[in-house]
Amino acid sequence: MRDPETIAPTRYGGTGTDSFSLFQPRDMPERFESGTHNYPGLAALAAGAEYIASIGVETIAEKAERQTAFIIGELKEEPNVTVYNESPSLPIVSFNIRGMENDDVGFILARAYGIVARTGLHCAPLAHRAIDGGRGSVRLSLSWFTTDEECRVAARAIREIAQHADPSVGSP
Numbered sequence: 001m002r003d004p005e006t007i008a009p010t011r012y013g014g015t016g017t018d019s020f021s022l023f024q025p026r027d028m029p030e031r032f033e034s035g036t037h038n039y040p041g042l043a044a045l046a047a048g049a050e051y052i053a054s055i056g057v058e059t060i061a062e063k064a065e066r067q068t069a070f071i072i073g074e075l076k077e078e079p080n081v082t083v084y085n086e087s088p089s090l091p092i093v094s095f096n097i098r099g100m101e102n103d104d105v106g107f108i109l110a111r112a113y114g115i116v117a118r119t120g121l122h123c124a125p126l127a128h129r130a131i132d133g134g135r136g137s138v139r140l141s142l143s144w145f146t147t148d149e150e151c152r153v154a155a156r157a158i159r160e161i162a163q164h165a166d167p168s169v170g171s172p
Contacts, residue, residue: 005026009024009031009032009034010032011034011035012024012034012035013034013035014034014035014036015030015033015034017030055144060144063144064088064090064091064142064143064144065088065089065091066088067091067142067146067148067151068088068090068091068092068093068142069088070148070151070152070155071093071140071142071151071154071155072085072086072088072093074155074156074158074159075093075095075155075158075159077159078158078159078162078163080097080098080099080162080163080165080167081095081096081097081098081158081159081162082095082096082097082098082132083095084096084131084132084137091141091142091143091146092139092140092141092142093139093140093142094122094137094138094139095137095138095139095158096132096135096137096138097138097158097161097162097165098162098165098167099165099166099167099168099169100161100165101135102119102120102135102136102137102138103119103120105117105119105138105158105161106118106119106138108161109138109154109157109158109161112157113153113154113157115140115153115154115157117138117139117140118138118139118141119136119137119138119139120136120137121134121136122136122137122139140154
């Protein structure tokens, strides 16, 4: 760096080298090393990376794709369910049940089946305007720790809820 004086530090405080000073050090590299580093966060990141490496990214991706494809396939068999993601490329299943609000579906999944799902616009109101008229959806998010049995239970629960829905009432 030719002229470190022209670049402002991103953090201030706790210099470690001159604790009595109210100003950042001018010397390099101390000028840019303020504050206490997030060592627990760094250790957790390292442990997480080691864990993923021990399993293998390909193995994790294959399981996620298989489980996502299973749930999508099961839900597409139910006429009252609209699945918005056709591809299992991400471990997410976004859907709605005709005749029911997504918040109600999420509530029933949680209370009656113990399944936690995210409902609403998922911080993407414009995407939802394009795919479902802006009403939002129910989203299941799978992880490495999601079991095949949990996928079967979730698909069965959603199909049961959909079979009791009245598509002529409420949301499309």
